[in-house]
Amino acid sequence: MIVVHHLNNSRSQRILWLLEELGLPYEIRKYQRDPKTMLAPPELRAVHPLGKSPVISDGDTVVAESGAIVDYLIERYGDGRLAPDPGTPERLRYNYYLHFAEGSAMPPLLLKLVFDRVESTPGPFFVKPIARAIARKVKDSFVLPQIRQQLVYLESQLAERTWFAGEAFSAADIQMSFPLEAAAMRGGLDKNYPKLTAFLERIHARPAYRRALERGGQYDFA
Structure with missing residues (x-):
C-alpha cells in the first residue's frame, strides 16, 4: 500500500x-x-x-x-x-515542466513569501523601517519582475497548446498546479493571464482533483 x-x-x-x-x-x-x-x-x-x-x-x-x-x-x-510517449516533442515538454515547476517557478514565489513576512513581522522600532525598506527593494527590483516574466512566459505556452505538454492532460500539469496556485494566491496571477486562469479552472473542476x-x-x- x-x-x-x-x-x-x-x-x-x-x-x-x-x-x-x-x-x-x-x-x-x-x-x-x-x-x-x-x-x-x-x-x-x-x-x-x-x-x-x-x-x-x-x-x-x-x-x-x-x-x-x-x-x-x-x-x-x-x-x-x-x-506522453518517449521520444516525442510532448515528452520533452513533459520532462521540462516536471523540473520547471520547482526549479524555476517556485523560487521567486518563495522569496516573495519570505520578504512579505519580513515586512509584516513585528520587530524593534529602530530596525523595522530598515528591514521593510530592504524587503520592498528586493521585491520590486528582482522578485516581482521574475514572477511577472515567468507568468508571461507560461501564458504564452498555453496559448500554443491546451496543456503544458501538449493537447493531452498529463502529470506535468499536476506538477505545475502548485506554483500556479501559489501565484494566484500571492504572486499576481489574475484575469490578466486568461490562459493560466482557465488552466486553474480546468484542473479545479477535475473529479480526481x-x-x-x-x-x-x-x-x-x-
Missing part, C-alpha cells in the same frame, strides 16, 4: 491528486504545520531525514521530492497513462 505523508497546505496535495487520477489505492498520514513557524513537524524526520513533505512510502521504498515522486508513480504504476481535496483536508490554494 502506498502511504502519502501529507502536510496540510503543501505540495503533497499534488501527490494525492496524481494517485486519484491513476485510481491507485493509498493511505494518508497527516501532519500539521507549526502555526507560528509554518514548518513541518519533527515527526516527518522519522520518515525522511530532511523532515519535509511530500514523502511517500511504498513497501520498503521511500521517495521524497515532488518530481521524483511523480516519476516513480508514473513509471511504476502509470501503464502509459498521464505521460476534487476527490484529493476531500481526502487531503485543508488546502487554501484551491
Whole structure:
C-alpha cells in the first residue's frame, strides 16, 4: 500500500491528486504545520531525514521530492497513462515542466513569501523601517519582475497548446498546479493571464482533483 505523508497546505496535495487520477489505492498520514513557524513537524524526520513533505512510502521504498515522486508513480504504476510517449516533442515538454515547476517557478514565489513576512513581522522600532525598506527593494527590483516574466512566459505556452505538454492532460500539469496556485494566491496571477486562469479552472473542476481535496483536508490554494 502506498502511504502519502501529507502536510496540510503543501505540495503533497499534488501527490494525492496524481494517485486519484491513476485510481491507485493509498493511505494518508497527516501532519500539521507549526502555526507560528509554518514548518513541518519533527515527526516527518522519522520518515525522511530532511523532515519535509511530500514523502511517500511504498513497501520498503521511500521517495521524497515532488518530481521524483511523480516519476516513480508514473513509471511504476502509470501503464502509459498521464505521460506522453518517449521520444516525442510532448515528452520533452513533459520532462521540462516536471523540473520547471520547482526549479524555476517556485523560487521567486518563495522569496516573495519570505520578504512579505519580513515586512509584516513585528520587530524593534529602530530596525523595522530598515528591514521593510530592504524587503520592498528586493521585491520590486528582482522578485516581482521574475514572477511577472515567468507568468508571461507560461501564458504564452498555453496559448500554443491546451496543456503544458501538449493537447493531452498529463502529470506535468499536476506538477505545475502548485506554483500556479501559489501565484494566484500571492504572486499576481489574475484575469490578466486568461490562459493560466482557465488552466486553474480546468484542473479545479477535475473529479480526481476534487476527490484529493476531500481526502487531503485543508488546502487554501484551491
